[in-house]
Amino acid sequence: MDVRAKIFAGVTLFPRRWPRAASCGAAEAITSTEWPYRDARQRNEVMRGGQPTSGKAGMTGDMASVTWDMRGMVVAVTGGARGIGLGIAEAFAQAGATVWMGSRNAKAGEAVAQRIRAGGGAVRFQPLDVADQTSVRAFRDACLREAGHIDVLVNNAGVLARKALLEMTEEECDAMLDINVKGVVLCCQAVGEAMVAAKSGRIINISSTSAAAGAWKSTVYGATKAAIWQFSRMLALEWAPHGILVNTIAPGAVPTDLNANVMAIPEQRQIILARIPLGRMGTPADVAGVALFLASPAADYLTGQVIFVDGGRMVT
Numbered sequence: 001m002d003v004r005a006k007i008f009a010g011v012t013l014f015p016r017r018w019p020r021a022a023s024c025g026a027a028e029a030i031t032s033t034e035w036p037y038r039d040a041r042q043r044n045e046v047m048r049g050g051q052p053t054s055g056k057a058g059m060t061g062d063m064a065s066v067t068w069d070m071r072g073m074v075v076a077v078t079g080g081a082r083g084i085g086l087g088i089a090e091a092f093a094q095a096g097a098t099v100w101m102g103s104r105n106a107k108a109g110e111a112v113a114q115r116i117r118a119g120g121g122a123v124r125f126q127p128l129d130v131a132d133q134t135s136v137r138a139f140r141d142a143c144l145r146e147a148g149h150i151d152v153l154v155n156n157a158g159v160l161a162r163k164a165l166l167e168m169t170e171e172e173c174d175a176m177l178d179i180n181v182k183g184v185v186l187c188c189q190a191v192g193e194a195m196v197a198a199k200s201g202r203i204i205n206i207s208s209t210s211a212a213a214g215a216w217k218s219t220v221y222g223a224t225k226a227a228i229w230q231f232s233r234m235l236a237l238e239w240a241p242h243g244i245l246v247n248t249i250a251p252g253a254v255p256t257d258l259n260a261n262v263m264a265i266p267e268q269r270q271i272i273l274a275r276i277p278l279g280r281m282g283t284p285a286d287v288a289g290v291a292l293f294l295a296s297p298a299a300d301y302l303t304g305q306v307i308f309v310d311g312g313r314m315v316t
């Protein structure tokens, strides 16, 4: 038995509870449902500046050929138009899911959705402000009207005002609380209503290592991310009887627009890197792989958990 067969013996990677037809036409165009990082070993080598991976820290060729078949599933990703959310949206689309992305910049979001559709992905964009209940309900309703159901909700939208506490304005503080915390609550309420009625669903909330470890000028941000983590644990309890699994992904440092200002400071970048045992920053794709796992039947018995996708940062 090869390694892959051992790991997944008895686990079917095809959706058992979501055998519904895809509702966006482009899904039919996807015939390959392999995990996006087919050539994972090569990817790791590129990340490491061309140095070969060693030991078990890098992914093996076996893992690279694990398949995640998400055909028939409808996945809503908040803040899916760039950064980590885009990586997650692309990964689900590549695995055959119908993806609904929502964020505030409609022009940019529609352009990204069109690009993914051109590559064969079944992606819809709907303008969304997660901090506004009316907007959240409109997003949910548009998705349900066209797709009929939402199987997975990824609460990814988030903002970070990197400021020392005494420099932070009330508006900046409100924005982080409203988007990072209230936004997750509103989206869970709106989409969760449909999931409770369907007695099935997966919710994946994006927290951060800042929820539990020190980070530069991130006092309020860290508090919002800790709030999401505990909210997810409580919600996992509340909705377990409804067949809804709620888990949290806590990424480490992933260079995106969110942290471009700090990544541009060589000393800060160096401090961040020095704390990562795997010796490199994360990528949206690193986070997306774990999101696929949490949405898959391989995670059927997993709820109320947090997975740190941080290159080992939390161990240091």
Ligand SMILES: NC(=O)c1ccc[n+]([C@@H]2O[C@H](COP(=O)([O-])OP(=O)(O)OC[C@H]3O[C@@H](n4cnc5c(N)ncnc54)[C@H](OP(=O)(O)O)[C@@H]3O)[C@@H](O)[C@H]2O)c1
Residues within 6 Å of the ligand: 078, 079, 080, 081, 082, 083, 084, 085, 102, 103, 104, 105, 106, 128, 129, 130, 131, 155, 156, 157, 158, 159, 179, 183, 206, 207, 208, 209, 250, 251, 252, 253, 254, 255, 256, 257, 258, 259
């Ligand atoms: N990058 C990291 O190192 C890192 C580490 C740990 C955790 N995270 C978390 O990962 C998530 C994604 O971060 P990222 O690095 O990908 O950030 P990013 O590149 O700045 O993207 C953030 C996304 O959220 C959307 N968004 C912001 N406010 C929104 C709102 N009110 N309603 C709807 N969408 C909104 C943005 O689109 P619009 O501006 O167009 O609305 C954008 O698509 C965040 O929750 C962040 O806290 C990031």
